[in-house]
Amino acid sequence: MTMSGFDPFAQLGLERRFDLDLEVVERTHRELSRALHPDKFSGGTPAERRAAIERASAVNEAWRTVRDPVSRAEALFRLAGVPVGEVNEPKTAPAFLMEIMEMREELAEARGARDLARVEKLAAGVRAREARVTASLASALASGAEPAAALPMLGELRFYKRFLEEVSAIEDEAMEHDGAV
């Protein structure tokens, strides 16, 4: 569901903010899911049952959106009237791209050499950067300043996310190798 009007925060009864306690949100999601479980509506009319299913699916979608910092930020930008996506976001700074390229090449090299220790070291560096940018994005979005100014940070987070997805793929690959032996 990618309707522009979808408000994942409202679905979960949350304030529209980036800085959320995800443990609390997860608990809310679980309680809502339980309350909307089809068993609870077995005596209801077909319309009521259908409404509960739709609501449960919206609640799940909302939780998926809110739990991930990138999609949570995207939702906030969208709801603030700042379009996100390929044509709307500012170009990435060349110096940053250079760093990302170098880090990706290093990661590819470590993968080729099956050097998991190096992979983990690179991943730790990227996770630390991700945490820093996430914190900056949180304060930028909470400051009440023009949200569009914070868009480059969202871009940066996506590059880190991609990097860490690659790290997970390498880890899975390594585990499969271990399992095969």
Added chain:
Amino acid sequence: MSYSDKVIDHAENPRNVGTLDKDDPQVGTGLVGAPACGDVMRLQIKVDESGRIEDARFKTFGCGSAIASSSLATEWIKGKTVEEAEAIKNVDIVNELNLPPVKIHCSVLAEDAIKSAIADYRAKRDAKRAAEAAAKPEAVATTDAR
């Protein structure tokens, strides 16, 4: 999402993967990224004295469509003049690879990479010419007198 056969072919057997010496004055390097998806692409050209692209290399960290777009771009620009390469449009790549709408940005990235490599090559060439002109003041004077 299903990829077209051409995308799969390029993604599985990418052409011209690698690097050229970025400090070579005949080499132009383009580095571009897609903030919307986190893909990063480097495309390099080596231009001969007559202005023809004699070699092209790329390295892309991204999805299959991004890899295919940059692989195809290097294939196309090799042997072309810089001006001809500059005329390549992302829609040409979209049509050749049958990219779906959600992957059009990959072709835009490849076009940007070509343009950015050409811009880098030209900046280097102009700097080199300026340096040469400064080193040979009498040559400039002769040209001016003619």
